[in-house]
Amino acid sequence: MNIACRATELTKEYVLKGETVRALRGVSFDVPEGDYVAIMGPSGSGKSTLLNLLGCLDRPTLGNLFLGDKDVAKMNDDQLSNIRATRIGFVFQSYNLIQQLTVVENIEVPLYYQGRASSASRKRCKYLAEMVGLGDRLGHRPTQLSGGQQQRVAIARSLVNDPYFILADEPTGNLDSNTTLEILNLFAELNKNGKTIILVTHEDEVARHTKRIVRLRDGLIQSDTRN
Amino acid sequence: MVVFFRTWALGIKSLMLHPLRSGLTVLGILIGVAAVIWLLAFGEGISREAQKQIEGLGAENILVRSVKPPSEATANQRGAIPYGLTREEFDTLVQTIPTIKSAIPIREMRRQIRYQGRLIDGRLVGCTPEYAEVTRLEIDRGMFLTDDHQRHKQSVCVLAANVAERLFPYEDPIGRRVYLADHTDYYVVVGVLRPKNATAAIGGSLDAQDFSNDMYIPISTCRQRIGDIVVNRGSGTFSGEILQLNQITFRVNGIDNVMRTADLIKETLKSHDRKQDVAVIVPQELLEQAKTTRLMFMVLMGFIAGISLLVGGIGIMNIMLATVTERTREIGIRRALGARRTDIVRQFLIETVSLSVVGGATGIGIGLLCPYMVGWVRDFAFRNWAEVMNSLPAVVKSVEPHIVPLSIPLAFSVSVVVGVLFGIYPAIRAAQMDPIEALRHE
Known part of the structure; x- marks a missing residue:
């Protein structure tokens, strides 16, 4: 089975007010293609740091991180941007849609930074919007949508560049329980169709919907269990 | 090309989120550009007038006056x-x-x-x-x-x-x-x-x-x-x-x-x-002097116009810095979704250049109206405040501004340059933001 993401001895140190903080102290794990992983842990466990590293928003101090067959640990800023644009699908807690753009335009943003925005890609964006159930709201702006709908747009956006994995950061944190369920069902369906999903959460309720739970504590993996 | 137009369209959209703010910024550049054209037109008009008068004295004449x-x-x-x-x-x-x-x-x-x-x-x-x-x-x-x-x-x-x-x-x-x-x-x-x-x-x-x-x-x-x-x-x-x-x-x-x-x-x-108690006036000499004076006048006018453009440019920079801060989160999102630093710089530069180009173009339009407007204003003033107007110096009463053709491309390119020059710092600041920090920004 192919690997979507492989971390080996990931270490991240920050200097905060003259003190070195070791946020991650050697984390190793594999995410095979088609997996659905929840990363859990209390605050201060290094969860956010790991998320930033997986999302290529930051570089590890030590260790390697392979996305597909590429080691992103030593890449420069532009190369990381390129990886983010082509290989990672982000879903955030607060949706993070761009206010002045419509639903379709928001879905198109990652393509835009690959120079792949075209009329063909427009069609794909519309298709994705329909897939997440927003076919009748293509021209709406984010402020005209409910939280659940906005998160659907964000999920459609994360799929547009056909990424190695979807990286979801507390995707249901701002949603009520019904909508949470809808979103989790959508993730489950995507996973069933072969999408790899890494979901960061602190809610056991949410984590229970995944296939595997990785628990972090004090910058180390505490447990790695399959549901 | 498609990307370029999309970026442009996006820039316009972002600017239209704050029509009043963008409008006022455009006004700053507009006034600057119109000032360049107007001042140069007045300078040219006045110097032509003087030249005509000196020529009226006759280039072959010498005047000796008792003083x-x-x-x-x-x-x-x-x-x-x-x-x-x-x-x-x-x-x-x-x-x-x-x-x-x-x-x-x-x-x-x-x-x-x-x-x-x-x-x-x-x-x-x-x-x-x-x-x-x-x-x-x-x-x-x-x-x-x-x-x-x-x-x-x-x-x-x-x-x-x-x-x-x-x-x-x-x-x-x-x-x-x-x-x-x-x-x-x-x-x-x-x-x-x-x-x-x-x-x-x-x-x-x-x-x-x-x-x-x-x-x-x-x-x-x-x-x-x-x-x-x-x-x-x-x-x-x-x-x-x-x-x-x-x-x-x-x-x-x-x-x-x-x-x-x-x-x-x-x-x-x-x-x-x-x-x-005697002055010798040589129109030919005056003609030479008038040319020098004209040049000095032009430089001075250009200087004043330059200052107003500078002020307009500072207005642009001010607004763009505010915009960048306000849109920190958007920058974070775009960075997370794969925008390189250069993409962010380009996006903000396009906005400032759009502002200054719109300002420049309307400024040129208003600048070109100068001769007509001066006529209307003067007619109006003569009709309503005839006494005040009659007491003004003859230059004010008779000057016909004359558009200097070169001032139009000059004003336009200056407005573009102002947009780039004053937009580059806010744009670079936006691009230098740490995407993680920017995403966390409320």
Whole structure:
């Protein structure tokens, strides 16, 4: 089975007010293609740091991180941007849609930074919007949508560049329980169709919907269990 | 190409999120650009006016004028002080300088002109027949002074249009006798002139001339009837002056000889140097000076316009810095979704350049309206505040702004440059943001 993401001895140190903080102290794990992983842990466990590293928003101090067959640990800023644009699908807690753009335009943003925005890609964006159930709201702006709908747009956006994995950061944190369920069902369906999903959460309720739970504590993996 | 247009469209969309803010920023550039065009147009208009006037004096002419010495120089002397050009000097000059083709002696004074019950303040000008040609006076009715009048010291006069109209509202002035106040002599009107525009002052030595209240008589008659002593009565005081000629206008035979002749004239009139009561005006020289002045004027105008553009640019930078802070989160999102630093820089630069280009284009439009608008505003002002307007200097009343063609591409490229220059710092600041921090920004 192919690997979507492989971390080996990931270490991240920050200097905060003259003190070195070791946020991650050697984390190793594999995410095979088609997996659905929840990363859990209390605050201060290094969860956010790991998320930033997986999302290529930051570089590890030590260790390697392979996305597909590429080691992103030593890449420069532009190369990381390129990886983010082509290989990672982000879903955030607060949706993070761009206010002045419509639903379709928001879905198109990652393509835009690959120079792949075209009329063909427009069609794909519309298709994705329909897939997440927003076919009748293509021209709406984010402020005209409910939280659940906005998160659907964000999920459609994360799929547009056909990424190695979807990286979801507390995707249901701002949603009520019904909508949470809808979103989790959508993730489950995507996973069933072969999408790899890494979901960061602190809610056991949410984590229970995944296939595997990785628990972090004090910058180390505490447990790695399959549901 | 598609990407470029999308970026552009996106920029416009972002700007339209704050129409008032964007509008005010555009206004800053607009005013700057319009100022460049307007100021250069005014500069050009004024210098053309001056040039026309100097050319009106005639490039082949040399003017020598008597200048009244400052009052402090004569304060401790009693009675009337003789000063200025003399007839003797006139004869010497004409006889000794071979390059002089012709010379016109001129005597001017303020006098009241009377016809029956009507009285107006006018300017009495004693001159020779050539005066009409040299100062471009045009005859409306009758004729100008002739050599015959001159030779026989006849008591005849030619009236400017305004004088004729006010003294003779209902009759034909030709053949009538007009009187100078305080004198019992009369002058028979032989001609009436067409209206002539006033000229503006050129330099310090040639005053603005208003030809509308003139009365012309032969200079020989003037000498005989009026003489050289002029007494000015004021309230409770009077002062006198002794002056033979106010001005001599020389015509030189050929433009190449002008400077040499002027030097000879100055040399001949050297005795006046100490009193400084004679000024030699060489229109050709003035023309050269006017060119230099024009250049200086343009530089100054450009400088002022540059400052207003600078202010507009600072406005752009200010707004863009605010925008960047406000859109930190959007920058974070875009970075997370794969935007490189250069993409962010481009996005913000496109916005500033759009602002400044829109400002530049409308500024050019308004700049081009300048000549029309000046006309309307002036007409309006004359209709409503005629007195105030009439008291303004002639330049203000008559200047016609003239658009300098070069100012249009200049203004436009300057506005683009301003957009880039003042947009680059906010854009780089946006691009340098840490995407993680930016995403966390509320």
